[in-house]
Amino acid sequence: MKRNKITYIILLFFSIGVLYVIQQLFMPKYISTIQEGSLVEEYYLEKANHDVLFIGDCEVFSNISPIKLWEEYGITSYIRGSAQQLIWHSYYLLEDALRYEKPKAVVYNVLAMKYNEPQKEAYNRLTLDGMKLSTTKIKALKASMMEDESLLSYIVPILRYHSRWKELTLEDFKYMFKKDKVSHNGYLMRVDTKPVGYLPRERRLPDYQFGDNSYEYLERITKLCKDNDVELILIKSPSVYPYWHEQWDEQIREYAEKNDIQYINFLDYVEEMNIDYERDTYDGGLHLNLIGAEKFTDYFGQILKENYNLPDHRNDESLKKVWEDKIAFYNQMKKEQEEELRLYGYLKSVGEAAQKIDE
Amino acid sequence: MLFTTSNFIFFIIILTVLYYLIPKKLQWVLLLIGSLIFYGIAGTSYLIYISLTVVSTYLVTIKIDKIQEIYDANIKENKEKLSREERKAIKAEANGKKRFWLVLALLFNFGILAVLKYSDFVVSNIYKDFGGFGFVLPLGISFYTFQTMGYLIDVYWGKYRAEKNVFKLGLFTSFFPQLIQGPISRFDDLKSTLFAEKDFNWDNFEFGVQRILWGYFKKLVIADRLLIAVNTIIRDPGTYQGAYVLLGMFFYAIQLYADFTGGIDIAIGVGQVLGIKLKENFNRPYFSKSIVEYWRRWHITLGTWFRDYMFFPISVSKPMINLSKYLRKNVNNELGKRVPIYIATLLVWLTTGIWHGAAWNFVVWGLGNGIVILISQELSPLYDKFHNKFDVKDKFYFKVFQIVRTFWLMSFLRTFDCYRDVGTTFKMYYSIFTVRNLNEIFSGGLMKLGLAIEDYILLTAGVVLLLLVSLYQRSGGIRIRLSKKPIFLNYILFFVLFLSIIIFGTYGIGFDQSQFIYSQF
Numbered sequence: 001m002k003r004n005k006i007t008y009i010i011l012l013f014f015s016i017g018v019l020y021v022i023q024q025l026f027m028p029k030y031i032s033t034i035q036e037g038s039l040v041e042e043y044y045l046e047k048a049n050h051d052v053l054f055i056g057d058c059e060v061f062s063n064i065s066p067i068k069l070w071e072e073y074g075i076t077s078y079i080r081g082s083a084q085q086l087i088w089h090s091y092y093l094l095e096d097a098l099r100y101e102k103p104k105a106v107v108y109n110v111l112a113m114k115y116n117e118p119q120k121e122a123y124n125r126l127t128l129d130g131m132k133l134s135t136t137k138i139k140a141l142k143a144s145m146m147e148d149e150s151l152l153s154y155i156v157p158i159l160r161y162h163s164r165w166k167e168l169t170l171e172d173f174k175y176m177f178k179k180d181k182v183s184h185n186g187y188l189m190r191v192d193t194k195p196v197g198y199l200p201r202e203r204r205l206p207d208y209q210f211g212d213n214s215y216e217y218l219e220r221i222t223k224l225c226k227d228n229d230v231e232l233i234l235i236k237s238p239s240v241y242p243y244w245h246e247q248w249d250e251q252i253r254e255y256a257e258k259n260d261i262q263y264i265n266f267l268d269y270v271e272e273m274n275i276d277y278e279r280d281t282y283d284g285g286l287h288l289n290l291i292g293a294e295k296f297t298d299y300f301g302q303i304l305k306e307n308y309n310l311p312d313h314r315n316d317e318s319l320k321k322v323w324e325d326k327i328a329f330y331n332q333m334k335k336e337q338e339e340e341l342r343l344y345g346y347l348k349s350v351g352e353a354a355q356k357i358d359e
Numbered sequence: 360m361l362f363t364t365s366n367f368i369f370f371i372i373i374l375t376v377l378y379y380l381i382p383k384k385l386q387w388v389l390l391l392i393g394s395l396i397f398y399g400i401a402g403t404s405y406l407i408y409i410s411l412t413v414v415s416t417y418l419v420t421i422k423i424d425k426i427q428e429i430y431d432a433n434i435k436e437n438k439e440k441l442s443r444e445e446r447k448a449i450k451a452e453a454n455g456k457k458r459f460w461l462v463l464a465l466l467f468n469f470g471i472l473a474v475l476k477y478s479d480f481v482v483s484n485i486y487k488d489f490g491g492f493g494f495v496l497p498l499g500i501s502f503y504t505f506q507t508m509g510y511l512i513d514v515y516w517g518k519y520r521a522e523k524n525v526f527k528l529g530l531f532t533s534f535f536p537q538l539i540q541g542p543i544s545r546f547d548d549l550k551s552t553l554f555a556e557k558d559f560n561w562d563n564f565e566f567g568v569q570r571i572l573w574g575y576f577k578k579l580v581i582a583d584r585l586l587i588a589v590n591t592i593i594r595d596p597g598t599y600q601g602a603y604v605l606l607g608m609f610f611y612a613i614q615l616y617a618d619f620t621g622g623i624d625i626a627i628g629v630g631q632v633l634g635i636k637l638k639e640n641f642n643r644p645y646f647s648k649s650i651v652e653y654w655r656r657w658h659i660t661l662g663t664w665f666r667d668y669m670f671f672p673i674s675v676s677k678p679m680i681n682l683s684k685y686l687r688k689n690v691n692n693e694l695g696k697r698v699p700i701y702i703a704t705l706l707v708w709l710t711t712g713i714w715h716g717a718a719w720n721f722v723v724w725g726l727g728n729g730i731v732i733l734i735s736q737e738l739s740p741l742y743d744k745f746h747n748k749f750d751v752k753d754k755f756y757f758k759v760f761q762i763v764r765t766f767w768l769m770s771f772l773r774t775f776d777c778y779r780d781v782g783t784t785f786k787m788y789y790s791i792f793t794v795r796n797l798n799e800i801f802s803g804g805l806m807k808l809g810l811a812i813e814d815y816i817l818l819t820a821g822v823v824l825l826l827l828v829s830l831y832q833r834s835g836g837i838r839i840r841l842s843k844k845p846i847f848l849n850y851i852l853f854f855v856l857f858l859s860i861i862i863f864g865t866y867g868i869g870f871d872q873s874q875f876i877y878s879q880f
Contacts (some may be wrong), residue, residue, distance in 0.1 A: 004846070011850050022858065121868055153867060159365075162862045166813045234625045 040130030052077035054111030062287035066185035074312030079186025092140030116211025179298035194284035208247035240285030405497035419464035420521035480717035493538035536626035557634035567631030574624030579864035582618035588808035601794030648761035724775035
């Protein structure tokens with residue numbers, strides 16, 4: 001058989017190209033449904049430096065509005081949040097972010113301390129698929145993967161998503177190479193309202209002690225911030241459910257004191273913030289809607305401003321234009337969502353949320 | 360390490376690169392190390408059992424060889440001095456010693472297999488409440504025990520001399536592509552390529568990779584997809600009766616074929632990449648026109664093993680010859696000729712059944728095959744009469760009829776290894792004639808088996824491709840024909856095959872990763 005090396009090299013590149021295109025097609029797009037899946041990768045589209053980085057689960061990306069923080073205090077911020085972000089996810093997302101920028105403060109929402117072990121492959125995917133390939137990502141994968149997951153399928157995701165051939169939609173073709181932004185510096189906007197209704201009873205736990213793994217990563221976050229000269233702030237975001245037990249609160253308080261870190265449990269300030277769970281939540285008290293998020297952000301912004309001496313960038317010409325565009329996008333989405341609500345009575349564009357995975 | 364894991368693919372890539380980089384005389388050593396790693400990862404305790412087999416076989420074959428050597432030297436030296444009777448006596452003594460060692464090694468090795476594989480089955484049939492000994496059955500033990508015992512018997516028969524290097528015998532026994540599910544090799548066949556020094560050969564490499572891809576396609580796209588429907592049917596015999604049983608038989612026939620031949624394709628392909636020729640194990644078995652022909656074309660290396668090491672020796676053994684003589688003298692000639700063959704056939708099929716699994720299902724399945732074969736042999740004069748009278752033997756439609764008949768006959772028999780016990784299998788047979796639900800299958804029933812319409816379309820395309828490739832094989836190998844086409848076309852075809860495996864393969868999260876069926880034997 002006659003063989004020509006150049007032909008083979010061309011064929012090899014052609015094959016890799018085709019595989020790449022197919023992989024792009026098969027990756028979930030997270031545009032019209034489970035938008036949380038887009039959050040982690042959207043960070044890499046961001047060029048500006050930030051004063052504050054928020055890390056944590058849905059209680060950061062649903063409850064804090066970086067746009068409000070800019071509008072009210074001129075603080076630049078970004079949320080590296082994701083659905084059920086576990087503490088090792090948060091640690092590695094922070095390590096990843098520190099490769100690109102050096103914020104003045106990092107805010108970590110402590111709810112995920114309750115999980116000492118990886119929970120679900122789907123949540124790993126929502127957080128880790130969007131990370132750019134790096135040694136940090138590999139470390140994050142090793143820390144997060146469940147028994148039946150394979151590292152290779154994160155590096156070559158077609159090996160995970162190949163079975164989507166039966167469910168490909170037009171959206172998959174449309175957003176193969178370029179996706180629309182769904183977040184506002186990591187904030188997922190929701191203008192709809194669902195007042196607190198039925199809540200499951202608070203269940204007693206056999207053991208309230210946070211696990212060793214959780215503590216290990218909290219210590220690593222603390223050290224990473226210290227080593228990089230970044231202020232670490234621990235918060236518990238306001239929510240009615242899931243419960244934040246007293247015993248958990250005590251452990252975080254103790255940890256914060258011991259390490260000279262500020263810890264704010266915003267559950268204690270719900271009235272002061274004027275949050276009304278009849279109007280300010282979109283899912284019956286789990287997460288805040290836009291009105292609630294803006295109230296919380298406003299209150300928190302004041303604390304950040306006063307305690308951490310963060311500069312007001314609103315007169316900074318280089319940033320002004322960037323943030324004007326962000327505000328325009330924010331206001332436009334707000335308007336569109338309000339219009340949708342008026343037309344359909346619910347938010348059609350948002351689709352299912354990641355909690356669906358649990359149902 | 361399963362063939363369908365990414366670890367196995369990495370293992371093959373690393374091994375192949377090293378294989379062609381190291382000095383050629385060390386290639387077989389690398390294969391031995393690789394095989395031990397491959398097997399050790401599956402279970403470190405397995406290495407103990409396989410080592411016992413290798414060492415015992417090695418010691419005994421060397422001993423047998425030595426006895427033969429001494430006998431030969433003795434005869435050569437004293438040819439003139441010894442009388443015919445004395446020579447006979449010396450030969451008998453040597454044969455007796457050889458037989459003693461042979462029987463010892465056979466008992467020891469088949470004993471290991473029997474204890475590990477069958478003790479639970481035997482004891483639980485005596486004591487109903489017996490919970491089991493809890494032995495762990497080493498992967499592929501039935502395959503490597505048979506392969507090694509074949510070698511032992513060949514040395515005993517003087518077919519070839521014993522291998523003097525225990526590590527080479529170790530590689531013959533543990534060579535990883537064939538270790539788990541065959542093919543069952545013969546030492547004289549395999550050694551010429553297994554221990555030879557090899558240069559990288561691009562044709563071998565390309566053909567090997569293509570064969571591996573084809574194996575993965577069959578296993579991951581067809582077999583494991585059908586497995587979902589097959590499992591749904593056989594695990595719920597209360598619901599899926601009547602026409603579903605027939606559907607299950609049909610699906611299982613395709614699944615088993617794609618699974619087993621897929622695994623063999625991967626094994627042979629890996630061998631080819633490494634320049635080692637493994638024996639073919641299948642020859643388009645579903646085109647067989649009779650059950651005897653089917654068993655000549657399905658799992659060929661197991662069939663020939665039983666033929667050479669069990670059927671022939673039993674047929675010509677002293678008790679059988681005596682029985683034959685007795686029947687010829689006291690009953691009639693014909694019976695004297697046939698009875699030993701019947702007994703040997705039934706014993707071989709009983710063992711074949713037991714080889715497949717320690718359960719009554721397999722016993723009945725094995726004997727069922729034996730009985731059908733004997734009946735068809737007995738009826739062959741009648742068939743011949745029919746063929747001659749109606750002149751249909753060479754007609755195309757009659758051949759098709761024979762193929763379809765054999766396919767369904769085998770599918771019926773194969774049902775015994777599907778259901779959990781023999782009683783359930785008979786109930787399911789009964790339901791075929793009593794439960795009328797053919798309409799139900801085509802009015803939504805198919806969609807309840809765990810597969811969607813897209814899966815059925817894909818499966819149909821896959822089976823058509825299997826058929827086309829089989830038809831192509833009749834007129835020479837498809838890979839050789841394709842290799843004569845332009846490189847670009849050839850490459851694109853196999854790249855599409857690769858993509859189909861990546862996209863349509865049932866692997867990863869969301870699918871149960873299933874072992875190859877034959878690796879459980």
